[in-house]
Amino acid sequence: MNALTRRGVALAAAAALLTAVAACSDDANTPPAEVPGVSATEILVGSHMPLTGPAAAGYSEIAPASKAYFDYVNANGGVHGRKINYKFLDDGYNPANTQTVVRKLVLEDKVFAILNGLGTPTHTGVLDFLKTNRVPDLFVASGSRSWDQPSKYPTTFGFNTDYTVEGKILATHIKATYAGKKVCFFGQDDDFGRDSLVGVEQVLGAGAVVAKEKYVTSNTNVAPQIGALKAAGCEVVVLATVPGFTALSMGTAARIGFKPQWVVSNVGSDYQTLAKTLGAGKVLLEGMIGVSNLPSPVDAADPWTAMFKKIHDQYNSAAPFNGNAVYGMSVAYLFVQSLQAAGKDLTREGLIAAVEKGGFKGPWYAPLRFSKDDHSGFGGHRLTKVSGDSQEFFGPVYETDSESGPVNEYGEQRPTPPANSIPSA
Amino acid sequence: MSILRNSTLLRHLALTLLAGVVLYLLTLQLEPFRNFQLATVAAYLCATAGLTVLVGLNGQLSLGHGALMAVGAYTVALSQNRLSDAGVTGNQVLPLSLALGVLVTMAAGAVIGLAAARLRGPYLAGVTLAVAIAVPAATVTFDEVFNSEQGLPVYVEPPPLSLGLYFPNERWQAWIALAGALLTMLLLANLVRSRIGRNLRAVRDDEVAARLAGIHLARTQVLAFVVSAACAGLGGGLMALLAQSVSPGAFSLTLSLFLLMAVVIGGLGSLSGAVWGALLLVALPDLTHDTTDWVTLSPEVAQRLEGNLPLAVFGLTLIVVMIAAPGGVQGLLRRLGALVRRRVPTR
């Protein structure tokens, strides 16, 4: 027998064997039964996060913080008797990896839901897949407006205040406080910068922004742009930047003797992150205006911060307690709340319905907007200011929509944390 | 049997058909996620096979094949979306989009190839590296067409209803990707055995001798680039269909470097090496991920290792394989095969 025929016979034998087995299975016409990822004792939830690579800085702390909160809930009886098993996989902020890890979670691990998947370009790529498989896709970690498309993506829900709302609130503060000053804008060259600028111009008027500059994350020299802002005589600069580029912009401006008032988006204004990046240069942050919607990690007097800090120290003490930790735990808090609301007979449809019913109260200042035809996350922010070595809230909570609606003050107070730190329905 | 032995084309056709049947049966058995991985292997295989022809057979280095895949992927995305906007839908438009993707990438390959034919070693590496960076960046510059970092969704028809209401989408994807990969392998296998294939190798081995034998150097090298680009374009197009989306982040320099690692680890110079390379690209990250699951550690240590350990294991594997088996997996298998054959005399 020559090599070719030998190989052929072997393959034919294998083929015959496979056909025999194939005849026994017919899964093409039967719908899948039972609820994936839910058993009597456990709920399996998945997520994709950058844990390695350049984008992992800061973000890699979010999922462990969420997990710490789930660990606490599990140790106290879980939700309706079920423990939450949170499985987050590294995608390195690479959309191609996100495709694979999300499919692994949904198809192989059979997770019940995807929670807090991080990043606009990464998560955008899996929207269609999650929709086709009817997987609840809750509280995406990005302020893009893409998550709010209930008719197109009925299972996807946002979390972060979107960038346009943020821009409108920052601009409202500018209009009230720095009237008559030259306002400029420096933003990331994607939907983050674009949506933010739309919000700013919505409030200030289209011609009011004197100079607009952009950057891409792959080019770390921002001196040409900052130089142009200086040359344009800018007095107030709105930054729609990630933390690294906030620090870089401020450092570059200081080098060339440019000292405007910085007004920074939520993503790029966490004081602890910036101070760590700037090191000795953190004095540049003095007076920086930012926005936030979650309790400040340094404000020990805040009852919610105290509650999270206690859980953090018990379950996640190796990690720093900062804005990312508070963010991760707030997401987890909201998820537990949603599960409580979905009831004991947990189904994917039930969970979606519970989130759409809305009305969740928690550590956040501005309200969540969830309803049947609104899947966007928070609708507002509160302003923050850096003074000395701390960042403090000031003024009212603002609330607005992503379109041309007015920016209103939101009067309702936050509730006090539940005694056992676990939300009821 | 004698016809098969004498005609390369028929032999390759028979083998392809056989492989097709076996893979078809395999897709019926696999779980959806495994089918998706199989489809991904098939899409990568198109690109790695093309890269093997360029690097292994023709001796030209490319650090920019990820960018060529991006060209194919974006062409397929734009074509699918425009056609569906124009009301032309259905699975029959898929081959049309893929063919367009291949054509456009061939054109891009020809341009790079023309420049490459004048360059050698690190200088060629430099140019292809710049291509790998510039192409994804172009999606930001021309964002009204390519929509910047966020990328484009790709309109893909669900599997035909005739297959059943609950037919797993991943199996359908695997069929499409495998069909593309088998076609690529069939065509490349014939090309390698043809006169063109011999010319490619002659240029790689000794440029002066090849020129003396009447081979046009530049033309041969450009041709190698075009063929290789066509395969990369098909691979990229298939990737776009599998992911139902395209974005620059998915076709970064990292992808280009990983493709090169894959073909070298698989074994340069033979198409079977490209198969091993494509398999490794999908299997290694998955395997190393699962390894971290076995080890139970304190949460502090686990958090530090999360994500990083798989990378370290992957890197170490690369180094060890390259040192222990410079011929890659295929070279290792050939050595093992030779060893076995010496032990067991055949009649």
Add this chain to the structure above:
Amino acid sequence: MDRFVFLTFDGLSKGAVLAAFALALVLIWRAARIVNFAQGAMAVAAAYAAYSVTSATGSYWLGFGAALAGGLLIGLVVERAVMRFVDHTSPLAEVIVALGLVLVFQALLGIFYGNEYLPTGTPFSRTALTAGGVPLLSRYDLFVFGAVLLVVVALALLFTRTPVGLRMRASAFAPEVSRLLGVNVGGMLTLGWALASAVGALAAMLVIPTELGLHPHAMDLVFVSAFTAAVVGGLDSPVGAVVGGLSVGLILSYVSGYLGSDVTPMAVLVLLLAVLLVRPGGLFSSTVARQV
């Protein structure tokens, strides 16, 4: 005009740090005939050593010394423990092993130091001195220029005026013949790796404070720009590396300033093609690399 002057000086100061790293690539190319893709990751490891020393002692210069020593050591270990065993008949094997090293280095740094950006200080002020209201160069930029000049001169002296330099070049060009002539080829290779790695570490110390901060991936983008710079200048020429570095720095600054920062990768590609199509071996190549 002010804008042009500002961009020119910005480009020069950016270009100087790229030139420093391009010099490391030229050195390893001269000593071992390979493009070391792990150069960036090795340099970052040395910079982390400097970070640890500076945090512990509070002295920038002790950290600086630690980076150079660490660079030497890393180069030595990488050559002795890894590169020596790689099949040298195929240039691709070395490229792939270097890429493997990048993954290992970055993963280990991520495990030990975490994935956060760490602040790094500079020994001199980075506040630009101004002339007529236009910011020009800072004291730190002058320090960088001085360091680059020093390395260029030292390399030129090493390769043209010392017997060791001659042996290094001989070993790289014709290892077999050199061995027959009694040159310790293995030793020369180790020395080349150690020196190149130390220059890389120096470059990392100069570059990182001007970027986002210390991070396992801090040198990824710098590597790409510096490699481009080295190729533009001609991999064999230290002067070429400096000219290449400065031209890439200037192009990046002008294009960012006048066209937008997203256009820079395309501008770099155009620059490379323009130079290499006229001179396939880079600006300062001594021989024509290849005729068609």
